[in-house]
Amino acid sequence: MAWWVVFALLIINKAGGLIYNRTFAPGLQKLDSNDYLILAGTFHGIHAISRSINPAPLAERLPGNRKPPTTGIESLESSHFRLTCFQAPTGVKFLLVTSPEQPNTDVVVRRCYELYGDFVMKNPFYSMEMPIRVEKFDRALGGYLVRP
Amino acid sequence: MAGASVYSFYIFDRHTECIYTKRWTGPQSIPQKSTATNALSNGAVPVSVKRAMKAEDDAKLIFGTIFSLRRMARQLGGKDDQFLSYRTGEYKLHYFETPTELKLVMLTDTRVGNMRTVLYQIWATLYVEYVVKSPLAPTEHPRGVGVANELFEGGLEKFIDSIFTPAQ
Numbered sequence A: 001m002a003w004w005v006v007f008a009l010l011i012i013n014k015a016g017g018l019i020y021n022r023t024f025a026p027g028l029q030k031l032d033s034n035d036y037l038i039l040a041g042t043f044h045g046i047h048a049i050s051r052s053i054n055p056a057p058l059a060e061r062l063p064g065n066r067k068p069p070t071t072g073i074e075s076l077e078s079s080h081f082r083l084t085c086f087q088a089p090t091g092v093k094f095l096l097v098t099s100p101e102q103p104n105t106d107v108v109v110r111r112c113y114e115l116y117g118d119f120v121m122k123n124p125f126y127s128m129e130m131p132i133r134v135e136k137f138d139r140a141l142g143g144y145l146v147r148p
Numbered sequence B: 001m002a003g004a005s006v007y008s009f010y011i012f013d014r015h016t017e018c019i020y021t022k023r024w025t026g027p028q029s030i031p032q033k034s035t036a037t038n039a040l041s042n043g044a045v046p047v048s049v050k051r052a053m054k055a056e057d058d059a060k061l062i063f064g065t066i067f068s069l070r071r072m073a074r075q076l077g078g079k080d081d082q083f084l085s086y087r088t089g090e091y092k093l094h095y096f097e098t099p100t101e102l103k104l105v106m107l108t109d110t111r112v113g114n115m116r117t118v119l120y121q122i123w124a125t126l127y128v129e130y131v132v133k134s135p136l137a138p139t140e141h142p143r144g145v146g147v148a149n150e151l152f153e154g155g156l157e158k159f160i161d162s163i164f165t166p167a168q
Helices: A031-054 A105-120 A133-147 B029-041 B047-077 B118-133 B150-164
Strands: A005-010 A018-023 A074-080 A083-088 A095-099 B006-012 B019-025 B083-088 B094-096 B105-110
Touching: A005 A031, A005 A105, A005 A133, A005 B006, A018 A031, A031 A083, A031 A095, A031 B047, A031 B083, A074 A105, A074 B047, A083 A105, A083 A133, A105 A133, A133 B047, B006 B047, B006 B150, B029 B094, B047 B083, B047 B105, B094 B118, B105 B118, B118 B150
Parallel strands: none
Antiparallel strands: A005 A018, A005 A095, A074 A083, A074 B083, A083 A095, B006 B019, B006 B105, B083 B094, B094 B105
């Protein structure tokens, strides 16, 4: 199943800053870290816009006349890759770039969130909203996403 | 595609201007109620004007979104990569760009599959036939002049109806 490829994982904090960025397989353009930072910021903005241009008829109002929450971009397709975005309730976004044929990307990205919870959040030396430099997290992700 | 619905359709020209907008309004009882109460609280702007302003703003936001996503797709996937669509929990946006940088955007239900061929057909069989080949239409369409003619509107309506209503 060589065509199922996970190209990269990006983690964006709730303020739109890139806190983790790793490529697992070649196939994407080579970008320097500055370009990835810009990309993360851009995506953060577009994600917010995509919530406000929702054309679907509004669902029932929540108690207190509040608008029901909208999700923002969940997946994006281009001719070369598919980007799956998972936003955790705390506002952290996980962007998984895969080949367009990769199935069950939402399951894969949730598993990455679990690993983040296990190895980053439970690490007492990690400071919130800062770039993730946790060796165990790297190793766990590598073991999960890199295909032998 | 039984039961699926289309929300709106936009055409942007190469000068980033929205030259055509069409919205299909479904059963929308809840938002209308809320706009009516809003109009009472700040009576300066009538509801119809407000709605038109909202539509114009939406078109600008959609252009900004597709412009950035298109650049992002090129940045990640290489020069020949094309942005195709994105999906949120509520709707799906389909995108098609012609070689002349005319951009066609359609917002639909999330259950709808790939609409690239449909957008291509709208461009090839409707836009080119009825707008580009029209002797009365100008070459450029500032503020949408010459796009929304009778033949194009009718053709688009019929085409979308044929796709989104179940065949009897």
